[in-house]
Ligand code: KG4
């Protein structure tokens with residue numbers, strides 16, 4: 001079974017081919033450099049870029065697999081959540097292929113895609129487990145009862161963790177996207193240099209809030225000279241990162257305990273963060289919890305995770321109609 005997966009939910013134009021549910025045959029991701037000068041994703045520019053980048057990405061994904069469009073069994077595409085104009089480009093393209101080739105179409109929830117990245121990285125990852133989906137648009141703790149059956153334990157009340165990384169990087173004027181830059185800077189810094197606040201909200205609940213830490217960084221910066229900020233950049237980056245990682249790690253471990261599970265998945269763009277990966281792995285060992293963190297290429301947005309979800313539902317007999325629409329605010333739901 002060969003499944004084409006397409007993701008155009010944000011600023012990555014992604015296409016991949018997955019064989020027999022978990023074997024990645026190709027995974028092409030075209031990052032859109034155009035947003036760099038704006039310090040964030042410009043939705044209009046992103047959809048226009050998808051329009052030019054998607055077809056070459058699909059062609060390249062097929063070429064790498066040495067298969068043709070006719071060889072595909074299913075076309076899977078992200079239908080939400082994401083930026084409406086961007087989602088529309090992917091869905092329209094997928095529908096054209098499905099119609100012209102007479103292939104089944106399956107619309108995929110992007111968040112479910114991030115969960116299935118765990119299955120691609122480790123086919124032995126078996127539910128039940130607790131997943132932390134931590135990206136530029138979302139920060140969510142989910143109890144995965146079975147593949148396809150989810151219980152949302154908590155989400156962010158304001159900024160997503162990745163958004164906090166990106167906004168703090170903007171405050172520090174170090175570039176975009178902020179996550180990888182802060183991660184890099186922080187390697188040379190002292191995480192205890194500044195005690196930025198950790199927002200736990202209710203300790204027994206699994207909601208997050210990251211807008212406070214961003215404000216704390218801003219307040220801290222207004223009190224420092226430009227020279228000092230320049231000199232202390234690695235320390236500021238490391239201290240900010242440590243505060244975010246502390247909350248993510250503590251809440252995830254607590255969520256796993258609350259659900260009596262000894263398996264955790266960390267996924268989404270921020271799961272590329274080296275400090276989060278190290279701390280989560282160490283905490284997992286200490287608490288006797290199995291921790292799965294996919295390789296960075298599967299943590300950020302990609303088409304393989306979408307193909308993996310499509311494969312799962314296709315086997316269960318699902319097929320969407322050509323009147324399928326995008327849902328920019330789609331939430332993770334248990335399949336009916
Ligand atoms: O999952 P993703 O590719 O797209 C969304 O669905 O949002 O995540 C992108 C986010 C961005 O905010 C980016 O700054 C963050 O992931 N990110 C990181 C790292 N690499 C990417 N954050 C922290 N450390 C990193 N190494």
Ligand code: ZN
Nearest residue numbers: 110135300301
């Ligand atoms: Zn994502």
